[in-house]
Amino acid sequence: MLFERDNIIGVSKYLLLTGCGAMLFLSCSQSSDTRENSETLPVSVSEPVERDFAEIKRNGVLRMITSYSSGSYFLYKGVQVGFEYELLKAFTKENDLALEVVITGPDESPYDLLNSGRGDIIAANYTITPERKQVVEFTRPYNMVDQLIVVSDDLGFKPESISDMEGIPISVRRNSSYYVRLKELKDEGFPVNINIIPEDMDTESVLFQVADGTYEATVADDNIFDAADKYMNGLIKGPLIAESDTIAWAVRKNAPDLEYQLNRFLYKHFRFDEDGVPKRSAFLNVLRKKYFESGNQIADYYSPNYQGEQYGTISPYDNMIREVADEMDVDWVMLTAIAAQESKFNPSSVSWAGAVGIMQVLPRFSEISSDSLYIPEVNIREGAKILASHLDHYAYMDSTNKWSFALAAYNAGSGHLADARRLTIDHNKNPNEWEDVSESLLKLMQRKYYQNARYGFCRGIETVRYVNEIMNRYSTYQTILAHNREKTATGTGVLGLKTFN
Template sequence: MILDRKKIKEKRTGFTLPLIFSALLISGCTVADQETETVAEADQKLLSVTEPVQRDFAEISRSGVLRMITHYSSNTYFLNQGIEVGFEYELVKEFARENDLALEVVIIGDDENPYDLLNSGEGDVIAANYTITPERREWVNFTRPYNLVDQLLVFSSSVQAYPGTLEELSGSGIPVSVRRNSSYYSTLTRIIEERGLDIEIDLIPDVMDTETTLVQVAEGEYLATVADDNMFDATNRYMEGLFAGPVISRNDTIAWAIRKNAPDLESRMNRFLYKHFRFTEDRERPRRSTFLNVLRKKYFGESRQVAEYYNPDWQFQSLGIISPYDDMVKAVADSMELDWLLLTAMIAQESSFNPESKSWAGAVGLMQVMPRFVEVEYDRLYDPMVNIREGARILKEHMMHYSYMDSTNMIAMALATYNVGLGHMADARRLAIDQNKNPNEWENVADALLKLMQRRYYQNARFGFARGIEPVQYVKEIMNRYRTYEAVIALAENRQQSGISGVFGTSMSRLP
């Protein structure tokens, strides 16, 4: 029997920020209730883009940006005191780095289908701990695997007697809560059919991720679910109320999903992943690179960042918090009529939110302010509020300098000037004019900045050689991060409006 769960109880308290975004994905979604419907058929109902856009590695390389589609969760992507982290994020970021690409994170929204985001060109790769399944292969291609996992049943501690086998679960009346669009549903339905078991499947909204479901099981909202063993192990380190049941599938392969018409991207990703993960002859003990083992230990073993992610007493419990300096940034931004998320993205890029940061060139503090450009005593620049105010003032001056441009070009020009200086920017704009290009378009100026790294161009420039790749990348990375911060805030606001207040009760006593 399959239950269609359309209403989730809303008696939660004590959210931590990261789990807000994943846990609150449960609202406003219904699923089909035909038992005979396949996963592929269920997914197809949600698809609106069936023909992928033409965007292979050549197009991605020309844009300079690789866009990663993922969920906001502890094993994929999350913010830790403003810094972007996560197993999938760091793995994809390394691929992007090796291919001279900036990385932009596209967070899957409430009503968004990841396949649509991929095939429409909104993103280039789905990196979300996806198991390779025949159903998913109908819509996307997969790279070579980078992980092997076992699927296991996970029970709530509120269950009186834990079934030790699937046969014991059969007829027990304990429903197993899974998403129809998950590989877990496919595995369960296959087992039920093959063995003739009477296992009750409780369908939950397709937008709920595995981590959120595990939280619900720990809270006793669900009695059982299915999870990959690595995700269960990571969650179980920091959460009480979970009990591991029998394994229902072994050695499932985890891979990235890409468009079917992107063979060059697939080839490059496969070469990258081959360096980090290879099968042995028995497939039981794959060989992993040191880099991959470090990531696995960091996110699926004990980790300060993941502990903070789960900690209900973590200082950033409120909705919409990006960094420890949000209040300061908002106050300064309001006083200067600037976008506080833009300033926050700059701080992340400049200093990774370290107020004691100092560069080789002498720039200091959160916004890496150069002492010679301000009328503030040197030591005071290490005061976060002072540094943010001075950095924002400099950015504002640059924006005023380009105020006759449209907002997109104005912001890009101001950011680049903040990084490389007015002199080199003036040289780049003059070079754009010399090449009969519009000097008020950032794309043209970015191209000129790159040319100022070549002797035949910089030898005639007033300010000489410029390491143009740095401001170009600087603008890309800040704007990518800005868009991600916007998505995080939008998710927080949507969840807040849903009226659900928390996921954790008293089940977190394992935390240090």
């Protein structure tokens, strides 16, 4: 049985090239009782909250803790993408869940975000290490990678062994498997000079700093380096220092049901055969090729042309949406989140119901001609106009409820929302609280409720999910913008990632 092989998956071999060219194999991922572990991770939340798969299902949202990087999660022409994001999105789709992205901010510990309940799973290309296993539980692996030294070409040479790195600082985060491996090598007596850098710098960000000469060297997984090497100049691949690290998702130690469901999903996409050779599903191979082998999408995103005036921080229509939002006095980031949800910014999009354009406006509810609604600016303005009218209708509510009701009306129509509010009153609940009304929207999918409703059957689950996903996307966009402002202030470009020709 393939599951029976799990207890040996965590055993990795490390390849160290010495100065005289000999090879020494070392074990890295042994159990915590056989490996020296004198240092612990920076964790302040020691007791994880009680939130397992059943509660996640009840809430309908799985929260993904990750970093903003091409290997995990980023925006491509306004659309949410990334290897980790797409893989976990497939899991949430199978389980009828919405996926919320929680980007780790400066001075934030992903382990604290997990155990405090702000997130449910760490999906950020994490290597399984005994140090990490002290504070989280890992799923089955879904990838295997090698660690290698990467140096700046400003050094003027290609190191062939770890011994060639004597006197050269290797910059890594303390909260990384790279630090653990370098510390092991240093304890073994090899000439390793470790330079600790800020925790909010993901591997990709550090590679940019190495490429421009800010740092002389770092460590990266081979898949991340291969992807970065396609769109960064100035990187030199150095010696391999770790082989066959297992990559997995991390969950709370008291969430066995969530771990079980994730393992069932991963089993379909990544296994080991009888000889220990990894076997991947077609879906996983497509994702690997898309993000780590072809590199075209990622190269486009970080090219100077892509970051030119025709594109914005979030979408290709940032400037246009800002202008329209200012005219209509609505939040431009929320308007952008709606456009992403409705059409993925495709001006030619047409829904099954006949809604068209970026904001998916129904021609029968617009005074604008159908052909004109395919013009981005016209469509955005019409969508914003409709949204503004809904916001005005619920202006007496607090901000969160006002937006939730306006989004629900934009998606399902004011009639269905009115039915849901009347049903909420019938059940002695608050018709001005989205949490109560969303329950009524779900009830309107049942015959005993919708047969007496003025507007009949409503696909309430779609509207509830629509509101949740847009609110989650809005929060993610705000985080990305905040990161961008911070990095721009320090002169390190979009989210700290410098661009190269």
